[in-house]
Amino acid sequence: MPKAKTPRRTSYHHGNLREVLIDAAVQLVEEGGSDNVSVREAAKRAGVSPGAPFRHFANKTALMTAVAEQAMSRFRSEITNAVENVATDNPIARFAAVGIAYLRWAIRNPTHFQIISTRSLIDWDSSESLRRDNEAVRALVEGSMVEAQQRHLLRSNDIAETQIAARALVYGLARMYIDGHFAQWAVAGHTAEQTAQNVLKHFVTLIGNDGSKGD
Amino acid sequence: MPKAKTPRRTSYHHGNLREVLIDAAVQLVEEGGSDNVSVREAAKRAGVSPGAPFRHFANKTALMTAVAEQAMSRFRSEITNAVENVATDNPIARFAAVGIAYLRWAIRNPTHFQIISTRSLIDWDSSESLRRDNEAVRALVEGSMVEAQQRHLLRSNDIAETQIAARALVYGLARMYIDGHFAQWAVAGHTAEQTAQNVLKHFVTLIGNDGSKGD
DNA sequence: CAATAATGTAATCACTGTTTACAACTTATG
DNA sequence: CATAAGTTGTAAACAGTGATTACATTATTG
Numbered sequence: 001m002p003k004a005k006t007p008r009r010t011s012y013h014h015g016n017l018r019e020v021l022i023d024a025a026v027q028l029v030e031e032g033g034s035d036n037v038s039v040r041e042a043a044k045r046a047g048v049s050p051g052a053p054f055r056h057f058a059n060k061t062a063l064m065t066a067v068a069e070q071a072m073s074r075f076r077s078e079i080t081n082a083v084e085n086v087a088t089d090n091p092i093a094r095f096a097a098v099g100i101a102y103l104r105w106a107i108r109n110p111t112h113f114q115i116i117s118t119r120s121l122i123d124w125d126s127s128e129s130l131r132r133d134n135e136a137v138r139a140l141v142e143g144s145m146v147e148a149q150q151r152h153l154l155r156s157n158d159i160a161e162t163q164i165a166a167r168a169l170v171y172g173l174a175r176m177y178i179d180g181h182f183a184q185w186a187v188a189g190h191t192a193e194q195t196a197q198n199v200l201k202h203f204v205t206l207i208g209n210d211g212s213k214g215d
Numbered sequence: 216m217p218k219a220k221t222p223r224r225t226s227y228h229h230g231n232l233r234e235v236l237i238d239a240a241v242q243l244v245e246e247g248g249s250d251n252v253s254v255r256e257a258a259k260r261a262g263v264s265p266g267a268p269f270r271h272f273a274n275k276t277a278l279m280t281a282v283a284e285q286a287m288s289r290f291r292s293e294i295t296n297a298v299e300n301v302a303t304d305n306p307i308a309r310f311a312a313v314g315i316a317y318l319r320w321a322i323r324n325p326t327h328f329q330i331i332s333t334r335s336l337i338d339w340d341s342s343e344s345l346r347r348d349n350e351a352v353r354a355l356v357e358g359s360m361v362e363a364q365q366r367h368l369l370r371s372n373d374i375a376e377t378q379i380a381a382r383a384l385v386y387g388l389a390r391m392y393i394d395g396h397f398a399q400w401a402v403a404g405h406t407a408e409q410t411a412q413n414v415l416k417h418f419v420t421l422i423g424n425d426g427s428k429g430d
Numbered sequence: 431c432a433a434t435a436a437t438g439t440a441a442t443c444a445c446t447g448t449t450t451a452c453a454a455c456t457t458a459t460g
Numbered sequence: 461c462a463t464a465a466g467t468t469g470t471a472a473a474c475a476g477t478g479a480t481t482a483c484a485t486t487a488t489t490g
Binding site for chain 1: 248250332333334335339353370371373375376377378379380382383384385386387388390391394395396399400402410413414417418420421422
């Protein structure tokens with residue numbers, strides 16, 4: 001983890017303000033969620049006046065978007081890594097690996113997941129990198145689904161609907177956790193992460209064509 | 216729809232302030248989402264000073280919680296009505312009816328759905344009525360699931376996981392729409408509501424034990 | 431070196447949630 | 461009925477917010 005502490009600059013110019021502001025915002029997010037971020041506090045932590053951030057970010061949303069870009073990049077690489085480390089070449093197992101890595105990251109980084117998925121916090125349209133990373137994850141899912149269908153491993157032929165269902169299931173599990181609607185559904189003796197993974201595996205069994213009836 | 220316009224009161228006391236503040240907050244939500252709500256603006260629209268609302272609500276969250284209670288009540292009755300109007304007594308059809316009514320309401324009332332489902336906006340713990348309405352919906356789902364299992368209509372025997380999967384799917388579809396992640400998944404020529412319903416039906420087919428392979 | 435662009439500061443604006451001292455009205459009680 | 465005790469409003473203030481503006485300082489470059 002790269003540390004970029006306030007460097008008590010002596011020169012008038014900061015030299016590194018953009019990055020330090022993003023780091024400060026990330027820190028604030030981790031301390032108290034996205035609501036805890038204020039441009040002024042980020043500026044204060046960077047050792048700079050309240051107006052300075054606006055030389056680097058058009059508005060608060062732009063700062064939050066930069067935070068989201070960082071988070072999204074980590075999110076994507078965690079998923080990409082997970083899929084590359086899958087032993088089998090079974091596309092359904094590959095899809096499951098994506099989902100499990102997705103849920104793992106979301107549950108371990110709830111506030112960051114909230115930021116990258118909540119529209120009102122960031123300016124999705126303005127960020128090339130956000131769209132690119134998001135598309136990469138989507139393509140991973142689609143690729144494994146298409147291959148699964150070609151190998152006749154899917155129960156249904158409507159791949160589009162299966163894909164949206166898969167996305168909605170994973171997104172829903174992550175969001176339920178983030179929004180605090182998980183405690184009431186949690187299975188006794190299991191962590192949220194375990195429960196989410198089990199439900200995902202359950203779903204994977206459901207869409208599969210192996211004739212199994214689940215557990 | 217009950218109208219409670221600002222009544223240009225002549226007396227010192229308002230007489231109806233609590234309800235009028237809630238209505239004003241609802242109006243603000245409908246005009247610009249939950250971010251558009253401010254206690255001061257609600258007070259202004261009620262024709263009252265900025266401090267007055269705090270005689271009726273401990274803080275802004277309490278006001279938003281009251282808004283959420285209203286919304287949740289409508290949400291619940293829409294779902295309850297839908298389930299009562301289901302012709303067949305097939306529990307899986309009943310579950311589908313719950314899901315469809317759920318999605319229908321969420322997509323047609325996106326900002327209100329956002330309020331009732333986003334934890335940071337409201338004080339869920341303090342509201343008896345929120346918990347009661349939420350539990351009622353949950354019980355509807357559980358009831359139909361249990362009955363489906365008893366009649367051997369489900370593919371899997373792990374009813375808890377099937378139930379969480381169902382909840383996550385529906386919640387995920389609704390949240391994807393609210394969070395703006397639906398455009399990229401939408402099926403051409405279909406509205407969001409149609410797509411969501413089709414995906415739900417797809418899921419219902421998947422969990423069913425009728426040997427069908429979906430479409 | 432001088433002109434120019436980039437990046438900081440200080441002051442200010444309008445707005446927010448919330449609190450406090452006080453005023454007006456309503457209700458319960460002697 | 462009078463008066464004491466709530467209840468519910470107002471006015472003024474506070475600290476915090478995002479954002480803009482005029483200005484100062486520094487870096488870059490012709």
